[in-house]
Amino acid sequence: MIDDIQQRILEEVADLHETPEGAYNIRANSKTAERNSTANIEITSKTDVSGIDIRVKDGTKNESIHIPVVISETGLKETVYNDFYIGENCDVLIIAGCGIYNCGNQDSQHDGVHRFYVGKNSKIRYVERHYGEGDGNGKRLMNPGTEVYMEENSSVTMEMTQIRGVDSTYRKTIAKLKDGCRLVINERILTHGEQKAFSEFNVDLDGEGCSADVDSRTVAQDHSYQQFNARVNGNAACHGHSSCDALIMNDAHVLAIPQLDAACVDAELIHEAAIGKIAGDQIIKLMTLGLTQEEAEEEIVKGFLK
Numbered sequence: 001m002i003d004d005i006q007q008r009i010l011e012e013v014a015d016l017h018e019t020p021e022g023a024y025n026i027r028a029n030s031k032t033a034e035r036n037s038t039a040n041i042e043i044t045s046k047t048d049v050s051g052i053d054i055r056v057k058d059g060t061k062n063e064s065i066h067i068p069v070v071i072s073e074t075g076l077k078e079t080v081y082n083d084f085y086i087g088e089n090c091d092v093l094i095i096a097g098c099g100i101y102n103c104g105n106q107d108s109q110h111d112g113v114h115r116f117y118v119g120k121n122s123k124i125r126y127v128e129r130h131y132g133e134g135d136g137n138g139k140r141l142m143n144p145g146t147e148v149y150m151e152e153n154s155s156v157t158m159e160m161t162q163i164r165g166v167d168s169t170y171r172k173t174i175a176k177l178k179d180g181c182r183l184v185i186n187e188r189i190l191t192h193g194e195q196k197a198f199s200e201f202n203v204d205l206d207g208e209g210c211s212a213d214v215d216s217r218t219v220a221q222d223h224s225y226q227q228f229n230a231r232v233n234g235n236a237a238c239h240g241h242s243s244c245d246a247l248i249m250n251d252a253h254v255l256a257i258p259q260l261d262a263a264c265v266d267a268e269l270i271h272e273a274a275i276g277k278i279a280g281d282q283i284i285k286l287m288t289l290g291l292t293q294e295e296a297e298e299e300i301v302k303g304f305l306k
Contacts, residue, residue, distance in 0.1 A: 014097050049081050065084075219247045
């Protein structure tokens with residue numbers, strides 16, 4: 001059963017105010033709290049490691065899968081492996097994410113590996129949110145790993161967001177694209193206090209006519225630290241683009257490390273990176289509308305991370 005604290009965290013990471021429609025697996029404190037499969041989507045527990053397998057039948061369209069995780073026990077640490085087997089000619093929405101509520105003195109940690117095997121001509125949208133809260137001394141740690149393996153002419157859009165309250169995170173994403181594939185990744189991260197966030201992307205453009213767009217927007221506040229490391233490998237006639245835009249505030253530190261590797265004369269690879277502070281005239285304009293400086297900065301940050 002889901003208690004009140006866990007329900008509130010689920011609302012933050014997955015917008016779940018009630019039991020979702022379609023297929024779902026809700027994990028709370030290392031146990032399956034609720035699960036449902038459908039005629040086209042089957043969710044089963046792994047037998048060798050902690051995690052689940054999600055199998056989507058060929059031709060499945062306009063269906064959703066919710067797989068949020070919530071931790072509300074201090075000192076709990078887990079590693080979970082979730083594998084998605086998406087059939088051919090599918091169109092599905094996947095809502096994931098993890099929230100940690102820690103009011104104790106021990107660290108709580110969730111390490112999750114999501115592997116996507118996307119069939120030919122299929123389209124998926126993947127939404128992942130990470131969030132932490134709690135007034136204890138124990139840290140909230142999350143280390144998500146994402147692997148995407150795309151068959152011909154498939155399309156994947158990923159929205160990966162770290163909302164607030166995660167003390168340390170190492171986010172690693174790898175992707176391999178075949179002919180005609182399209183990958184779009186939108187990462188949004190906010191760090192504050194002494195938090196640290198590391199993002200690593202490694203995208204292999206192996207197929208003719210495939211393309212990838214990796215876009216990261218982050219805000220680093222207080223004494224927090226962020227590192228963005230993106231590598232795009234053009235191994236065929238392809239198009240690859242990565243961008244990193246960061247707002248740095250107070251005494252924060254941001255490091256961007258772009259890498260482009262072209263192994264084909266017809267590979268078109270582009271990288272953009274920008275790190276800067278909030279423009280003073282933006283703050284002044286909002287303050288003339290009646291906002292305080294702190295409120296003005298908050299509105300600018302919200303708009304930047306959209």
